[in-house]
Amino acid sequence: MVATVPRARRSWAGWRFVGPFMAVFALVFLAPIAYSIYLSLFRTQLIGGTAFVGADNYLKALADPLFWSAFGNVAVFLVVQVPIMLFLALLVALAIDSGRLYGASFFRIAVFLPYAVPAVVATLMWAFMYGTRFGLVANLSDLLGVRLPDPLSADLILASLGNVVTWEFVGYNMLILYSALRVVNPSLYEAAEIDGASQFRIIVAIKLPALRGALLIATIFSIIGSFQLFNEPAILKNLAPNAITSSFTPNYYAYTLSFAGQQYNYSATVAIVMGVITMIIAYAVQLRGMRKEV
Amino acid sequence: MTATTRGPLVIRHRRPSPRRRRSVTLTVLTSIMLIYTLLPLAWLAINASKTQEGLLNSFGLWFDDDFALFSNIATAFSYDGGIFTRWLLNTLLYVVAGAGGATLLATIGGYGLAKFDFPGKTAVFAVVIGAVAVPGTALAVPTFLMFSSLGLTNTPWAVIIPSLVSPFGLYLMWTFAVDAVPREILESARMDGAREFQIFFRISLPLLAPGIVTVLLFTVVATWNNYFLPLIMLKDPGWYPLTLGLSAWNAQATTAGGEAIFNLVITGSLLTIVPLIVAFLLLQRYWQSGLAAGSVKE
Numbered sequence: 001m002v003a004t005v006p007r008a009r010r011s012w013a014g015w016r017f018v019g020p021f022m023a024v025f026a027l028v029f030l031a032p033i034a035y036s037i038y039l040s041l042f043r044t045q046l047i048g049g050t051a052f053v054g055a056d057n058y059l060k061a062l063a064d065p066l067f068w069s070a071f072g073n074v075a076v077f078l079v080v081q082v083p084i085m086l087f088l089a090l091l092v093a094l095a096i097d098s099g100r101l102y103g104a105s106f107f108r109i110a111v112f113l114p115y116a117v118p119a120v121v122a123t124l125m126w127a128f129m130y131g132t133r134f135g136l137v138a139n140l141s142d143l144l145g146v147r148l149p150d151p152l153s154a155d156l157i158l159a160s161l162g163n164v165v166t167w168e169f170v171g172y173n174m175l176i177l178y179s180a181l182r183v184v185n186p187s188l189y190e191a192a193e194i195d196g197a198s199q200f201r202i203i204v205a206i207k208l209p210a211l212r213g214a215l216l217i218a219t220i221f222s223i224i225g226s227f228q229l230f231n232e233p234a235i236l237k238n239l240a241p242n243a244i245t246s247s248f249t250p251n252y253y254a255y256t257l258s259f260a261g262q263q264y265n266y267s268a269t270v271a272i273v274m275g276v277i278t279m280i281i282a283y284a285v286q287l288r289g290m291r292k293e294v
Numbered sequence: 295m296t297a298t299t300r301g302p303l304v305i306r307h308r309r310p311s312p313r314r315r316r317s318v319t320l321t322v323l324t325s326i327m328l329i330y331t332l333l334p335l336a337w338l339a340i341n342a343s344k345t346q347e348g349l350l351n352s353f354g355l356w357f358d359d360d361f362a363l364f365s366n367i368a369t370a371f372s373y374d375g376g377i378f379t380r381w382l383l384n385t386l387l388y389v390v391a392g393a394g395g396a397t398l399l400a401t402i403g404g405y406g407l408a409k410f411d412f413p414g415k416t417a418v419f420a421v422v423i424g425a426v427a428v429p430g431t432a433l434a435v436p437t438f439l440m441f442s443s444l445g446l447t448n449t450p451w452a453v454i455i456p457s458l459v460s461p462f463g464l465y466l467m468w469t470f471a472v473d474a475v476p477r478e479i480l481e482s483a484r485m486d487g488a489r490e491f492q493i494f495f496r497i498s499l500p501l502l503a504p505g506i507v508t509v510l511l512f513t514v515v516a517t518w519n520n521y522f523l524p525l526i527m528l529k530d531p532g533w534y535p536l537t538l539g540l541s542a543w544n545a546q547a548t549t550a551g552g553e554a555i556f557n558l559v560i561t562g563s564l565l566t567i568v569p570l571i572v573a574f575l576l577l578q579r580y581w582q583s584g585l586a587a588g589s590v591k592e
Contacts, residue, residue: 017410120538
């Protein structure tokens with residue numbers, strides 16, 4: 001309570017530290033968002049030049065079947081891949097935390113390792129293994145003497161992509177959950193064991209509730225990640241040109257509109273619509289997660 | 295620095311190693327996951343030792359008779375006038391300038407958020423946290439157009455400047471600095487008449503070291519692995535980072551008349567991931583505790 005430094009001086013001193021970050025942040029985050037919104041309100045035509053069109057671009061996007069089919073792909077991804085990945089991450093985190101594994105620290109680092117692998121390398125690696133020419137799928141087909149389905153065909157491409165993304169991020173999510181488990185007070189476990197609680201009971205009654213916050217963060221990160229899906233399908237497109245269209249995900253669609261079609265205004269609109277949907281869903285998940293906590 | 299001050303406060307409750315019996319069944323079951331994560335990496339390492347023909351003619355999970363790893367590495371570095379070396383140097387440039395700068399800004403900013411009260415602090419926090427949820431797509435096109443009108447596209451600046459901001463790094467540093475730098479030390483230094491920046495560099499910076507290593511490691515991964523940003527910003531292969539270069543080599547094989555160099559794509563991939571994997575293994579204790587600090591708060 002003994003404030004020897006004048007309060008006013010201390011007040012503004014903080015900005016000298018936060019200022020540099022905020023300056024660059026304004027340049028590469030806030031300015032593009034503002035510019036994006038500005039772009040989305042105009043349309044450029046060969047004849048007539050650029051004109052203000054109000055919400056026209058937004059109405060066009062909401063009625064665009066290509067946008068919705070792209071959205072459908074990431075929605076399936078969100079509903080199927082994210083739960084599988086988080087469930088696997090949860091199982092491994094609980095296994096490592098249980099203290100019953102031989103070489104627990106080796107498991108921890110080995111499962112996390114794919115996080116250090118660039119999306120480009122992860123996708124190429126899996127795509128080669130998927131390959132029917134010199135991949136493992138080809139090897140297996142030869143070995144078993146049957147013709148295995150092609151993972152890069154249109155029917156299976158979404159599952160194949162889901163596998164790549166799961167591989168990349170299961171360890172990262174495991175680590176977030178594991179870190180949350182480490183802060184549980186050990187005396188809780190001891191008390192439960194003295195009361196004769198089974199391991200399963202301890203997981204349900206102590207560990208899962210302790211994980212709620214970390215699971216919420218992991219879920220929100222995964223939602224954002226799924227809706228932004230771009231790198232993996234963009235790289236896989238070279239090896240599966242027929243299964244992946246240039247509007248495979250909303251992000252890919254916005255990219256194609258800009259860099260192949262020069263439709264910058266419409267591309268910005270698609271990106272904003274997707275951004276708003278992402279934020280609404282992330283926010284809804286957060287609200288739901290917090291309500292349960294009460 | 296002693297072990298107790300090294301980690302953030304969150305892992306204080308680290309349990310003493312349990313006396314429970316270890317379970318063979320659980321270890322075997324969890325090993326399925328281990329095989330899943332390590333198998334592709336093993337595949338990559340094995341197949342980096344094969345020639346282009348060997349890739350097509352041998353079993354994927356075992357070595358070919360011809361062990362060509364070293365000749366593959368040599369060819370990767372010399373192919374097309376040594377372009378791979380150029381990509382490696384570009385990546386290093388983007389990592390040193392981008393991740394280094396991002397870590398510096400996040401460290402100073404996170405410290406400012408943790409240790410000062412200033413007008414607009416709540417707004418800063420809300421805006422930065424909100425920004426984490428904004429999809430990269432919403433930013434890519436306008437950023438490209440802005441940089442294009444500034445004449446920055448197709449230059450290293452186009453990759454470096456956006457890499458300088460890491461909201462996650464700022465958040466991590468903020469949560470870390472709250473506990474790592476005791477308020478009493480700051481108060482007494484101020485009473486001795488030290489300026490805020492003197493205090494920061496002489497007293498706070500050493501205390502923040504473990505957090506800085508964590509943020510650095512994660513920003514290095516983000517810039518080293520960056521694909522989308524350089525893809526939209528760069529046209530000249532001379533400025534490509536490794537990720538874009540590998541993707542270009544892979545695309546070359548699928549274009550008509552292109553020379554199939556899958557052996558170089560695979561060897562190049564291995565060369566790309568080895569530095570990061572080594573860094574993660576060597577710096578384990580730092581990032582594991584740093585991540586804990588970032589994920590557990592709130």
